[in-house]
Amino acid sequence: METAQSAPAPLLELHGVVKHFGGTTALGGVDFDLRQGEIHALLGENGAGKSTLIKILGGIHLPDAGMIRLDGKPTPIRKVADADRLGIRIIHQELSLAPNLSVAENIYLGREPRHWGVPGLLDRRKMAAEAQALLARLGMNEIRSLRQPVDRLSIAHQQLVEIARALSAQARILVLDEPTSSLSEAETEALFTTLKRLRDQGVGIIYISHRLEEIIRLADRITVLRDGKSIGTQSASGVNQRNLIRWMVGRDLTEHYPRPTRRPGTPALEVRDLKNSRVHGVSFVLRYGEILGLAGLVGSGRTELGRAICGIERLDSGEMTLDGERLKIASVRQAISRGMGYLTEDRKDQGLFPRMSIRDNCVAPSLREFAGTLGWMNEGRIRRHAEEIRARFNIVAPSTSQLAGRLSGGNQQKVLLSMWMGILTQSGANGSARPRGLIHGKRQLASPRLLIVDEPTRGVDIGARSEIYALLRDLAATGVGILMISSDLQEILGLADRVLVMRGGRIVAQLPREAATEENIIAAATGVQFGPELTAEGRLDGECLT
Ligand SMILES: Nc1ncnc2c1ncn2[C@@H]1O[C@H](COP(=O)(O)OP(=O)(O)OP(=O)(O)O)[C@@H](O)[C@H]1O
Ligand SMILES: [Mg+2]
Numbered sequence: 001m002e003t004a005q006s007a008p009a010p011l012l013e014l015h016g017v018v019k020h021f022g023g024t025t026a027l028g029g030v031d032f033d034l035r036q037g038e039i040h041a042l043l044g045e046n047g048a049g050k051s052t053l054i055k056i057l058g059g060i061h062l063p064d065a066g067m068i069r070l071d072g073k074p075t076p077i078r079k080v081a082d083a084d085r086l087g088i089r090i091i092h093q094e095l096s097l098a099p100n101l102s103v104a105e106n107i108y109l110g111r112e113p114r115h116w117g118v119p120g121l122l123d124r125r126k127m128a129a130e131a132q133a134l135l136a137r138l139g140m141n142e143i144r145s146l147r148q149p150v151d152r153l154s155i156a157h158q159q160l161v162e163i164a165r166a167l168s169a170q171a172r173i174l175v176l177d178e179p180t181s182s183l184s185e186a187e188t189e190a191l192f193t194t195l196k197r198l199r200d201q202g203v204g205i206i207y208i209s210h211r212l213e214e215i216i217r218l219a220d221r222i223t224v225l226r227d228g229k230s231i232g233t234q235s236a237s238g239v240n241q242r243n244l245i246r247w248m249v250g251r252d253l254t255e256h257y258p259r260p261t262r263r264p265g266t267p268a269l270e271v272r273d274l275k276n277s278r279v280h281g282v283s284f285v286l287r288y289g290e291i292l293g294l295a296g297l298v299g300s301g302r303t304e305l306g307r308a309i310c311g312i313e314r315l316d317s318g319e320m321t322l323d324g325e326r327l328k329i330a331s332v333r334q335a336i337s338r339g340m341g342y343l344t345e346d347r348k349d350q351g352l353f354p355r356m357s358i359r360d361n362c363v364a365p366s367l368r369e370f371a372g373t374l375g376w377m378n379e380g381r382i383r384r385h386a387e388e389i390r391a392r393f394n395i396v397a398p399s400t401s402q403l404a405g406r407l408s409g410g411n412q413q414k415v416l417l418s419m420w421m422g423i424l425t426q427s428g429a430n431g432s433a434r435p436r437g438l439i440h441g442k443r444q445l446a447s448p449r450l451l452i453v454d455e456p457t458r459g460v461d462i463g464a465r466s467e468i469y470a471l472l473r474d475l476a477a478t479g480v481g482i483l484m485i486s487s488d489l490q491e492i493l494g495l496a497d498r499v500l501v502m503r504g505g506r507i508v509a510q511l512p513r514e515a516a517t518e519e520n521i522i523a524a525a526t527g528v529q530f531g532p533e534l535t536a537e538g539r540l541d542g543e544c545l546t
Contacts, residue, residue: 009072011036011204012057012173017066019052019228021406023398026052028228029066034173034204039195041215041236042208043248044225045461046410047396050208051093053225054177057206058090059083087172091179093208093409093459095158097165099151104131106150107165134164139190140298155345155455156182156298156487163191167198174198175206178409180214181458182345184487185522186297192218210410210461212241213490224248249463256466257494258473264290264497268481269327269450271309274318278304280505282318286450286481291472293496293516294485296525301505302485303345306452309483310335310342322450339449343417343456345485352416354405358397359386361404361415389418393464410459417456417468451475454485469495489518501525 012034019027027049034040042050055061057068059080068075070086077083083090097106104127105112112122128146135146140160150158163179174195180188195218199205209215215222219236224247232247245253265288274282278301286292296302307313309320311329320327322338329335335342353361363382386400393414397407404415456472457465472495476482486492492499499516501509501524509524522528 009069010034011071013069013072014053014057015067015069017053017056017068018064019049019056019061020064025228027056027063030225030228030230032223032230032233034206036204037199037202038220039199039205039207039218041219041222042206042225043215043222043244045248045394045396045463046414046459047408048225049228050225051177051408054090054092054175054206054208057083057088057173057175058092087170088175089166089169089171089173090175091162091166091177093177095155095162097150097158097162100149102147103135103150103153103161104128104146106161107131107134107168109165111169130168131164134168135160137190137194138164139187154298154303156187159183160187160298167194171198171203173204173206177208178210178459180209180211182298182455182487184295184297184525185489186526188214210459210465211488211490212244212462215244216240226250245462253462253466256462256469258470260291260473260497261477262289264288265479268322269309270321272319274305274308274315274320276304276308276314276316278505279308282502282505282507284500284507284510286483288449288481289476289479290497291476291482291484291495293492293499294483294502295487295489295492295499295521296502298487300502300525302502303454304505305502306342306454306483306485310340310452312342341448341451343451343453345454345458352404352412355403357401358390358395358404358407358415359383359400362386362389362400362418393418393467410461410464413459414464448475448480450481450483452483452485455487456484457486457488457491465491489521492516492521493518503527
């Protein structure tokens with residue numbers, strides 16, 4: 001796209017923007033410009049300063065130094081209302097919906113359509129119709145009622161509502177800070193169509209994502225931030241994942257997905273004909289030592305299936321066996337007592353302690369492990385353990401005594417994962433982690449045998465992703481059976497030994513690693529291209545269904 005090249009001044013320019021938080025320099029003098037009618041991707045590792053830059057643009061943070069120009073004119077943005085007035089619409093990384101308000105109310109919060117002729121009266125019909133149309137355009141068709149409170153929706157649907165809200169008002173500048181972190185291919189595609197249309201209408205779009213293939217597909221130009229500094233802007237034509245990674249991280253990252261080291265073992269969990277309001281007769285087998293990927297569109301029932309297995313959601317019928325024995329699970333506590341761990345997609349409820357240090361968060365669920373004689377805590381070991389985690393996942397913070405709530409989104413996720421997975425490393429000679437206990441929320445699970453993870457790498461950058469993949473692979477190598485729910489197709493393809501695809505509450509395909517390709521997973525998930533007979537279980541994988 002060379003559309004705006006001849007324009008006199010860029011739509012937006014940031015010059016020398018500086019932002020400190022205490023001793024942390026989040027932005028150390030960033031230059032950035034956005035043209036009319038372009039999609040400009042902002043790339044960088046967790047903690048690089050992307051969200052801080054966006055919050056300055058949105059009037060949430062005031063810069064310590066620097067200047068913002070709009071259409072070439074210096075334009076201070078001192079508060080959120082300023083950004084709003086200037087037509088800057090932002091979809092923030094942390095969802096900011098009002099949980100008790102309905103879907104439609106959230107979309108129109110603060111600028112509800114009024115009745116013509118009757119001043120002050122809300123035009124609810126218009127509001128509902130417009131909200132429905134917006135959501136449909138984003139591919140969110142099966143939303144049951146616009147009147148339901150948003151906290152009843154899945155994280156992915158909440159994300160779509162958040163996007164619809166930003167799109168419901170005229171924008172000159174649209175900023176999306178990781179909008180697709182829990183969306184699958186189909187919703188992402190629908191969003192991209194909308195974004196390209198807006199771009200062609202002249203809107204300037206800033207797009208942040210850790211999914212590099214999205215950047216390559218969508219962006220016109222790319223700017224990379226590293227440690228709070230802009231290290232350059234390039235046209236996106238001709239870039240590939242490899243050179244993007246090298247540009248962003250400063251070195252080559254190889255072996256992104258660790259190979260399996262052993263063949264899956266005996267069947268661990270067998271589920272037969274599970275049914276409830278969102279799951280319509282699901283059967284599959286999870287073996288010890290395998291990573292079983294679970295793909296599907298938003299709303300296909302992936303998360304609900306995971307929750308039903310763990311006893312969080314009710315089951316109407318069906319049965320489960322573990323090691324051939326009947327398994328009845330009515331609560332997470334029971335799941336844990338049977339050696340089953342569960343990482344939810346909903347990090348907010350998952351128990352990061354924002355007012356505690358990184359160090360205390362890391363060991364909170366496993367304090368007993370760190371108690372010395374007479375009950376004194378072994379501070380030295382705690383510090384070493386936290387340092388190990390910080391190094392392994394590259395958690396960006398001045399020290400491990402930094403409060404967890406002050407970390408960037410992706411870094412918070414890393415702390416959560418590490419505390420949850422209880423990487424009580426024994427620092428083996430080869431440096432690999434020896435999992436000794438899994439933690440669910442704030443409880444510890446002594447001998448994990450099964451693990452269900454829902455979107456484990458949401459918002460995590462490429463380097464730390466590799467670490468999480470290595471960790472999951474290490475767990476599988478010790479015999480843990482892992483069900484990995486993910487909307488990231490690359491991650492499913494790269495890591496899973498076998499792939500289940502859900503559509504409309506049913507499993508519509510089971511693919512062994514060799515047969516799993518982007519095309520047939522998408523085809524099965526959307527039901528387009530080949531009919532059910534081609535994706536029927538027996539046809540693609542005779543061995544999987546019992
Ligand atoms: N309110 C705050 N108080 C203290 N430090 C902060 C605060 N907000 C951000 N930081 C720090 O500023 C730096 C940049 O954070 P920012 O959230 O901008 O990163 P990011 O690029 O958006 O990362 P991610 O990919 O994880 O979302 C980080 O070191 C972070 O810890
Ligand atoms: Mg961020």
